[in-house]
Amino acid sequence: MNGLSDVRLSLHSQELAVGHERAMQAVMSRNAPRALGRWGLYWHRLRTRKALLALTADELRDIGLSREQARREGLKPFWRL
CATH class of the missing domain: 1.10.287 (Helix Hairpins)
Known part of the structure; x- marks a missing residue:
């Protein structure tokens, strides 16, 4: 792999982690008070x-x-x- 591919994979994994956290927060707070x-x-x-x-x-x-x-x-x- 070249350096550009490594950067893309790293960024993609970070985006997946952020997306997963947001999805879990949305699911956990479904119909419940935010605090x-x-x-x-x-x-x-x-x-x-x-x-x-x-x-x-x-x-x-x-x-x-x-x-x-x-x-x-x-x-x-x-x-x-």
């Missing part, structure tokens, strides 16, 4: 998933979820997305 740390995010997920299990059929219809979809999401552990 939450990791444990705050876990607590938020736990509470909202429990609340999802308690919704009535009319409320689920309002948000566009079936009972099965709500159950599947509500029973996920708090550490999973």
Whole structure:
């Protein structure tokens, strides 16, 4: 390889790392307040998933979820997305 190829590979790997960090931040903060740390995010997920299990059929219809979809999401552990 010549020096130019090495530079391109190095820059490309840095761009991938930055893109991965941004994507992870976007996923982790999905529908959660921005100022939450990791444990705050876990607590938020736990509470909202429990609340999802308690919704009535009319409320689920309002948000566009079936009972099965709500159950599947509500029973996920708090550490999973």
